[in-house]
Amino acid sequence: MLLLRNCTAVQFEPCRVEQDIDIVIEGEKIVDTGSNLAGRYPQAEIKDMRHRLVMPGLVCAHNxxxxxxxxxxxxxxxxxxxxxxxxxxxxxxxxxxxxxxxxxxxxxxxxxxxxxxxxxxxxxxxxxxxxxxxxxxxxxxxxxxxxxxxxxxxxxxxxxxxxxxxxxxxxxxxxxxxxxxxxxxxxxxxxxxxxxxxxxxxxxxxxxxxxxxxxxxxxxxxxxxxxxxxxxxxxxxxxxxxxxxxxxxxxxxxxxxxxxxxxxxxxxxxxxxxxxxxxxxxxxxxxxxxxxxxxxxxxxxxxxxxxxxxxxxxxxxxxxxxxxxxxxxxxxxxxxxxxxxxxxxxxxxxxxEAKFGRLEANYTADLTICDYVSPTPLLSDNLAGHLAFGMNSSSVNSVMVAGKMVYENRTFPFDVEPLYTSARKAAGELWKRMAALD
CATH class of the missing domain: 3.20.20.140 (Metal-dependent hydrolases)
Structure with a gap:
């Protein structure tokens, strides 16, 4: 069990921004949200979010x-x-x-x-x-x-x-x-x-x-x-x-x-x-x-x-x-x-066959966690304006999929540089094969 403490909890539909929220995760699911939940879940591992924005994970609908x-x-x-x-x-x-x-x-x-x-x-x-x-x-x-x-x-x-x-x-x-x-x-x-x-x-x-x-x-x-x-x-x-x-x-x-x-x-x-x-x-x-x-x-x-x-x-x-x-x-x-x-x-x-897109009990723990310091208030009524005119992907600190941190504190859990090296080599060979089609 994992407890994300001191979140700024952000939801998109309906728009909602809540401060000092704890999110409790067990397995792939959110099991509870609210304030000061550590006492209710003494067995949980605690990660302090330090008021980072925690939102339902972002989905790309066509790629x-x-x-x-x-x-x-x-x-x-x-x-x-x-x-x-x-x-x-x-x-x-x-x-x-x-x-x-x-x-x-x-x-x-x-x-x-x-x-x-x-x-x-x-x-x-x-x-x-x-x-x-x-x-x-x-x-x-x-x-x-x-x-x-x-x-x-x-x-x-x-x-x-x-x-x-x-x-x-x-x-x-x-x-x-x-x-x-x-x-x-x-x-x-x-x-x-x-x-x-x-x-x-x-x-x-x-x-x-x-x-x-x-x-x-x-x-x-x-x-x-x-x-x-x-x-x-x-x-x-x-x-x-x-x-x-x-x-x-x-x-x-x-x-x-x-x-x-x-x-x-x-x-x-x-x-x-x-x-x-x-x-x-x-x-x-x-x-x-x-x-x-x-x-x-x-x-x-x-x-x-x-x-x-x-x-x-x-x-x-x-x-x-x-x-x-x-x-x-x-x-x-x-x-x-x-x-x-x-x-x-x-x-x-x-x-x-599961629930996605909300920070609520029984929803899947797919989360995007961002560092975002705004010079203006971040509220439910202006969340969309912050997305359109302020926040960007450079703010992404961590990403959770199915209750597992797959990217944490801007780091993957494995060395990705050899993969990029291999990808660059594969790309060069791919381009040569394209040229050979002429």
Whole structure:
């Protein structure tokens, strides 16, 4: 049993800031919170938080750990005047040359850096068309070794190998779902059913995913309408809006995560809301790819924040999401984006059969602990403003996942420098393989 003493306890939904709070943890769960609890739990190990901010763990709702070795990439990249050329010239070349070593280090380093930036969980979306079988188990290894909670899936597509590639992608999703099924209680990682985007998924692929959904009970994780091309392709080839096409195959439910969705029609958004699906909004990625702005954010019942592979700094992502919305003349205020940050916990609750996102008894002990000294009062009413205009990931002191400190006093419990050395070597070899594709 562990007692975190003298916390400044922070919750996002509803916003709450409380001083001098003790948090008692046993196993993976919070068992009690309140003031002066040491006398009630004399057997507990005590860690004095010295009034650090203790908050429910931050969740990244959409990421691509396979891109972790692309930072500062030196492989030759042809000009990319639009989004589709960016996919073809950069990302679809990188994912084709991933091997087991580069994928392992990419996933492990991304997991470590997510933790260092305050994340306790990441919802990942994977692609490696020449390394399909076993790829999710390799990513799983990185999650577990780092101590990060999360989900992952393989992005089913036919863009490289037609029907055989579709089948292999679906089989990998099913195999991974079966692998983690035995870890329903206590395991850190769960499975989604991955799909790239409707424009690289023929009806045969959607049929396969529906059958996989029936077999596994897992939800769909897919990019939709990131670019206008996805919409026009769906209209031209299928005579349907992309969300309606997915719904035609029965693929939308409360476990569904739809990434981006910039160019949906209002009735498609209403349909997503009816099905209980979650939008993963990726503000920085949308800006980087110049695909436009999601002006319909206020219309979603459930929206969460992701990064689409641009790290896992959710403090930074919240700021960009807020400032871009403000720049676009949107009506929301920072509290709406703080709620989106909280909503990553809703995804976890729908997949982990546990409670997340609050500092209360029976909730999972996934915690982000920060040093944050403010020149102004930190109150329940202005918490969102502190997140939008002040606090950042440099304040992260410690991170707890499932009741275990995986990062404490800005230090991991093992030496990470050799891992970074190996990752740099793997990245160099990866870039050489990309260059050799030309």
């Amino acid at each position: 691509h750990f396979y891109s972790g070795l692309s930072r500062g990439i030196l492989a030759p990249i042809a000009p990319c005047p639009d989004f589709i050329s960016t996919l073809k010239n950069l990302w679809w070349r990188l994912d084709r040359v991933l091997d087991e070593e580069s994928l392992y280090y990419s996933g492990l380093i991304c997991s470590l850096e997510a933790i260092k930036h305050g994340c306790t969980a990441v919802i990942d979306h994977h692609a490696s068309p020449n390394l399909i079988k076993g790829s999710l188990a390799t990513l799983h290894r990185g999650f577990v070794e780092a101590g990060l909670r999360g989900m992952t899936c393989f992005e089913t597509t036919d863009r490289n190998g037609g029907l055989k590639e579709l089948e292999a992608g679906v089989e990998e999703n099913i195999a991974f779902a079966q692998l983690v099924k035995n870890n329903t209680r206590g395991g850190l990682v769960r499975a989604h059913l991955g799909a790239h985007a409707p424009f690289t998924l023929p009806d045969a692929g959607l049929d396969m995913l529906k059958e996989a959904q029936r077999q596994t009970g897992c939800g769909l994780h897919i990019h939709v309408a990131e670019d206008r091309y996805d919409v026009s392709h769906s209209h031209h080839h299928y005579g349907l809006d992309p969300i309606k096409r997915l719904d035609k195959f029965g693929l939308l439910d409360e476990k569904t995560v739809i990434a981006h969705a910039l160019w949906l029609q209002p009735d498609e958004i209403s349909l997503l809301n009816q099905r209980g699906a979650c939008l993963a909004h990726n503000a920085r990625s949308n800006m980087n790819n110049n695909v436009g702005y999601n002006a319909h954010l206020p219309d979603y019942t459930l929206a969460a924040l992701g990064t689409d592979g641009i790290g896992a700094d959710m403090f930074e992502e919240l700021k960009f999401a807020w400032f871009k919305h403000r720049d676009a003349g949107g009506p929301l205020w920072p509290d709406s984006f703080l709620r989106m940050l909280y909503n990553g916990n809703v995804i976890l609750e729908r997949n982990f």
